[in-house]
Amino acid sequence: MKDGFRGASVDRIAAAAGVAKQTVYNHFPSKEALFEETIRTGVRDVVVELDDAPGNLPDRLVAYGHALRRKLLSPEGLAWFRALVGELPRLPELGRLIWREGPMETHRHLAEFIDGAMRRGELRQDDPALAAEMLNGMLIHYDRTRSLFAVVEPAPAAQRVEQIIACFMRAYQPDRGIQ
Amino acid sequence: MKDGFRGASVDRIAAAAGVAKQTVYNHFPSKEALFEETIRTGVRDVVVELDDAPGNLPDRLVAYGHALRRKLLSPEGLAWFRALVGELPRLPELGRLIWREGPMETHRHLAEFIDGAMRRGELRQDDPALAAEMLNGMLIHYDRTRSLFAVVEPAPAAQRVEQIIACFMRAYQPDRGIQ
DNA sequence: TACCAAGTAGACTGCGCAGTCTATGTCTGT
DNA sequence: ACAGACATAGACTGCGCAGTCTACTTGGTA
Numbered sequence A, B: 001m002k003d004g005f006r007g008a009s010v011d012r013i014a015a016a017a018g019v020a021k022q023t024v025y026n027h028f029p030s031k032e033a034l035f036e037e038t039i040r041t042g043v044r045d046v047v048v049e050l051d052d053a054p055g056n057l058p059d060r061l062v063a064y065g066h067a068l069r070r071k072l073l074s075p076e077g078l079a080w081f082r083a084l085v086g087e088l089p090r091l092p093e094l095g096r097l098i099w100r101e102g103p104m105e106t107h108r109h110l111a112e113f114i115d116g117a118m119r120r121g122e123l124r125q126d127d128p129a130l131a132a133e134m135l136n137g138m139l140i141h142y143d144r145t146r147s148l149f150a151v152v153e154p155a156p157a158a159q160r161v162e163q164i165i166a167c168f169m170r171a172y173q174p175d176r177g178i179q
Numbered sequence C: 001t002a003c004c005a006a007g008t009a010g011a012c013t014g015c016g017c018a019g020t021c022t023a024t025g026t027c028t029g030t
Numbered sequence D: 001a002c003a004g005a006c007a008t009a010g011a012c013t014g015c016g017c018a019g020t021c022t023a024c025t026t027g028g029t030a
Helices: A010-016 A021-027 A031-046 A057-072 A075-090 A092-101 A103-119 A128-150 A160-172 B010-016 B021-027 B031-046 B057-072 B075-090 B092-101 B103-119 B128-150 B160-172
Strands: none
Touching (some): A031 A057, A031 A075, A031 A092, A075 A128, A092 A103, A092 B128, A103 B128, A128 A160, A128 B075, A128 B128, A160 B128, B010 B021, B031 B092, B057 B075, B057 B103, B057 B128, B057 B160, B103 B128
16 A cells, blocks of 8 residues: 555565565465455445434534544555555446445445434435535545645644534534524 | 556657657656656646635635636546656655645635635635635535546536535525524 | 475566667758 | 757667466474
8 A cells, every 4th residue: 555556566565464475376366456455455444434313413523523534534544545546547347346335335324324413403404415525525625635745744733623513514504593 | 647657658658749759858857757747737727716806706606616626527637636646655845846836726715715705794704724625625525536436427416516605605604693 | 194285485487668879860040 | 051959760778577487395184
């Protein structure tokens, strides 16, 4: 993951694993198969779930935001993303698989959670899928982009997640009287 | 851009340009220098500006959203991003340069625009930089991620930008009486 | 004890590519 | 007419790497 598919030779991968090159080829038919398996295994590490339950909505969204950012913005999460993005044009079917089992899964969980909150009247009735997309975008986009480009991240502000959730809550607070 | 730095050989680049390999090396000392120059040139194509003026705020934000998405989510914008992201760990100073002259520049323009609207009372007073980050995240994150992973995009919904701006306007509408 | 599955070190092949070199055009200005 | 700058085709070198092959070791099972 650190060096990307093309940057890491099978010799170095084997050495790093403390294993002979032939042993790698005993387990995987090709370097590409090893790469795909590694990516596929890593997918579960970028999915975040929420259990649907009543309670303090903003706090639970803040917890979700921290969990999501911990996974996606960690050095491992960023390296996974980096390694993947460059290779996907060659591997379209892998891309669709990862999309379904990774980001799409997280998105589905969040949308269901938001849908529940809307039904309980804790959020304004609206398209929960769109709301989930907006929230994930606010939580991830800027900091991921900055980390990818600037390589070293200069401390992403302590209250970031709380501010983002506050923004989301304002956009989706239930109507108060006639607008 | 289509094949990434490692995927495109200098021979093929020269052939595609209808030029001899030596001619490439007459203009650039190395393949890497050619890559950096190409990226640096492409930066201006991902910057979006707004001129500060009064008027229908949502419509102007919608126009901005369309312009931003046209640049970042086009096949060229995505290929540029893809090619860049994989190589940045090797080229940290290039990454910082591009960040400053690309995304950061767009962000600065938007934040200034939002700041003006806040000062005029068209938006609630708040941190304009944070507001700009939220809006860009909502406009780009989901669709860019989906395009990067799924490779083929299944029509991103006609009213997308209008919905996003409506969400942003709700989050940042001026206070109406006591909240 | 004999056997076998799996691991190990390391040599080896073939290929693609960055970068160089040579020998040969082909314009432009004087 | 000529010189100098630049383009071109194509051969060539050296290197790194995917994948194979060989010869040897080891640990578990019957």
